[in-house]
Amino acid sequence: MxxxxxxxxxxxxxxxxxxxxxxxxxxxxxxxxxxxxxxxxxxxxxxxxxxxxxxxxxxxxxxxxxxxxxxxxxxxxxxxxxxxxxxxxxxxxxxxxxxxxxxxxxxxxxxxxxxxxxxxxxxxxxxxxxxxTGDHEAERGYLRQATGLSDRLALPELRVRARTRLARCLRALGDNEESRLLAAEALTIARDHELTVADTAGTLLVLVSAEVESGRLADAEAHADELLAMVSDETGPLPVKALWTAATLHVRQGDPAQARSLLAQALERLDSREDLVLWVRLRLAAASLSLQLEPAETEAAAAWLDEATPAVHLIGAPQQRQELRALRAHLAFHEGRTADARALHDSLVDDQVLLSFRDRTRLAILHNRLLFHEGRSGEGSAGLRALAQQAQVSASLDLAAETWRILAECLSGQGGG
Missing domain, CATH: 1.10.260.40 (lambda repressor-like DNA-binding domains)
Known part of the structure; x- marks a missing residue:
């Protein structure tokens, strides 16, 4: 032929x-x-x-x-x-x-x-x-098939890539424990077969995120240090993603100064002409991290969102447009514009929500915080308790702790943003 x-x-x-x-x-x-x-x-x-x-x-x-x-x-x-x-x-x-x-x-x-x-x-x-398209359930099914096929083919590169992608998908769905275990398994395969920096670092990116989410901050810090050392001489998006991941860890560790430093390095290293999609994602992430600090850095978050907005409308997928709107809702709440926050929240709920488990949970947390402002504290309290328990079941212990903290603030009258 x-x-x-x-x-x-x-x-x-x-x-x-x-x-x-x-x-x-x-x-x-x-x-x-x-x-x-x-x-x-x-x-x-x-x-x-x-x-x-x-x-x-x-x-x-x-x-x-x-x-x-x-x-x-x-x-x-x-x-x-x-x-x-x-x-x-x-x-x-x-x-x-x-x-x-x-x-x-x-x-x-x-x-x-x-x-x-x-x-x-x-x-x-x-x-x-x-x-x-934001259909993570269907994505998970195909990636499970790909993982099984990679084992059948006995090709370590495919085994690592399939497990890494599946671990990332499971995090988006809220199954954090299986995500962590798969990422750890992928890392072992990558090390055993001495795979490329790209493959090995890819597993570490997912593993660190899963460890942070499950409250394993010591493990996450050790793996983040390994990741940063591994990509220190690399160019392109990989070191940018590594710095972003490490910045997220330092936010969870209560070290905002180091988080800002790492995030600034990531933002400086990436030009929009190199990878516009990652450039947008990084700015949305910077805004999100700014709002998660105590107290929230609203001016910085607003600047990142303003910078990202034109590109999101130009090339953003539906999920990114929803992420932008959700962050605008959180920003409005932290700025005391509760009516705007409610309108933005409700506009998202009226659509088919394509957000990840963590972002959906944060949006639901916002809804319940707004209920306290609207004089419906009983509903808000019950909603936050349910969300905290759901996060615990999914092994998202960091998110569960955040939700319990917000509930305590709301009950004490300090949860107004």
Whole structure:
């Protein structure tokens, strides 16, 4: 069988690269220029046999992964041309179009694990799609499948990446204990197989966050120190994320000065032209941390939100738009603008809430604090108690402690922000 033609070749190449977690630079390595690889992925250059052999070796896939199907690459269903195999469906789904991703789901179900490597890539891509839409329940299902397939393939890189992503997803859903255990397992695999800094640091990012959430601050501090030392000579988003994670730890430890210093370093290291999505996320995180300090630093939070707002409206996913609105509600409350806080809160509740477990809990805490202001202290007290108990059950002990503290302040008449 011959090599598939463009643009199908480029679409499939990109899908396989993204699924493997590699950047274009990493995949190109020393044997190919990154601009040439970019032109292959875009369909602007036809693939040569030498290039295909090199890329197959780099991706650790057989040569026939890039071969044209004997039956042709598509079949017609009514007036719709649909991929005739999981491989073709995977290539088509690289477009990111919802219909192509829906077709990929159908092919994954029909494939029944006949090609575990392609199946892993499909599960990974579908999980990423569900994450961007805020559907973490569906994301979790695909990532569990990807984790099982990575064990079947016995590839340590895939085992680490699947567990790391699943751990991050579980944190968003509020299952903090399983998240922590999975991240610790991923770290062990990464160390045992001496994987790259990117893979090992990725596990530490999730592990530190889970340890902070579960109140294991000594463990979190040791892992955060290891993480910062590991990425000290790195460039790009990795050291930025490490500094951000360490700053969050120091907020929980009651060390706002060190938290501000680390966050300032993270903000200085990232230009919006390098990674606009991370640039936005970092500013939303800076605003959130500013509001979690005692007392809340409202001027700093307002500045970060004002800076992030244009970019959120320009490129932000629905979940990021909700995060921005939720932070605006918290800011209004801390500034004493309780009517504005209530209006912003209610506008969020009227939508399908896409926020993470922690952000949803904080939004519910705000609702109950507002109930105290509205003369409904009995409802507010019961609501805060229920939220604290829910956080304890999810092993989010840091969030539970915060909720109990806020309840005590409200009952003593000091919970007005």
């Amino acid at each position: 011959g090599i598939m033609n463009q643009p199908q070749f480029g679409q499939k190449l990109k899908a396989m690269r993204v699924a493997s977690g590699m950047t274009q630079t990493a995949l190109a390595g020393n044997g190919m220029s990154t601009p040439y690889l970019s032109r292959l992925e875009s369909g602007a250059r036809p693939p040569t046999e030498k290039a295909v052999a090199y890329l197959a070796e780099r991706l650790d896939v057989p040569l026939d992964a890039f071969a044209e199907s004997e039956q042709g690459s598509t079949k017609t269903a009514g007036t719709r041309t649909e991929p005739a195999s999981l491989a073709c469906a995977l290539a088509a789904a690289a477009s990111g179009q919802a219909r192509d991703l829906e077709l990929l789901e159908e092919h994954v179900a029909a494939d029944e694990g006949k090609n575990p490597f392609l199946d892993w890539q499909a599960q990974w891509m579908l999980a990423d799609f569900k994450r961007t």
